[in-house]
Amino acid sequence: MLYMLEHEIMCDVTFRVGESRKTIKxxxxxxxxxxxxxxxxxxxxxxxxxEINIPDIYVDTFNDLLRYAYIDDVQISTNNVNRMLYAADKYMLSTPKTKCCELLQSTAQSSNAVVTLSTANQFHLEDLQKESLQYIKDNTEECLLSSHAVQLNTECVQMIVTSEYLSCSETEVCKFFLKWTEAQCKLHGKEVW
Structure with a gap:
């Protein structure tokens, strides 16, 4: 079946995928x-x-999704987990979604907990959100120094800074908040004072 997909043998549907609108049969x-x-x-x-337009999914992610559909094999990594989780959720594919959650579960208790918190918040994965937030509370300074921390959305930052217990000083939290605010201003094209 994969051979038929890769060589477009007897295909009967055409997708236009991603911003580039790449043709995939x-x-x-x-x-x-x-x-x-x-x-x-x-x-x-x-x-x-x-032709069916799918502008909101990246070409490689859609190809990974097709690979799963054809041969029940899905490759999930920290580089594609967010995109794959979005696609699996959109097309109601439980196995890829479960595999994404398993990978995220393995990162919830690591220095990547801020990334996991953000993803869990975005996809309403409450257990994963709680677990990553607990790790952040226990290892606040390490997590707030992560380059990904300044990319958190407002809701995630609120969850962190309003926590009753953080394992760092208020000064460290304030420093992080200033860095985060500066990054958000740049992201939204606002001047930083």
């Missing part, structure tokens, strides 16, 4: 058999007939 029956979302796309009262 596949087989409706395989996708519909793996995902209720794809099934609905192809078999609803108003089925998709032309």
């Amino acid at each position: 596949a087989h409706k029956n395989i996708l519909a058999g793996r995902s209720l979302i794809f099934h609905t796309m192809f078999e609803s009262l108003l089925p998709e007939k032309e």
Whole structure:
């Protein structure tokens, strides 16, 4: 089946994926058999007939998703976990989502806990969010010095700074908050005073 996908043999659906709108061909029956979302796309009262645009998923992520659909193999890494979790959630694919959560679980108790907290918050993974927040509380200084900490959204920063117990001084928290504010200003094109 993977050979047929890779060589576009008897494909009957065309996707335009990512910002570049790269053409990717596949087989409706395989996708519909793996995902209720794809099934609905192809078999609803108003089925998709032309090319299907998927601008919100990166090309490599969509290819990984197809690989899973065809041969039940999914490659998850810290580099693609957020993108894959988004795609798995969008297309209701439980195995890739579970594998993403397992990888995130392994990073919740590490210096990458801020990344895990952010992802868990974004995808409403409450247990993972609690676990990573606990690690951050216990190892606050290490986590706040992480280069990823300044990329946290407002909700995650609020969770951290309003915690009753943090394992660092208020001065360290204030320093982090100033760095985070500066990064957010730059991100939103605001002048830093």
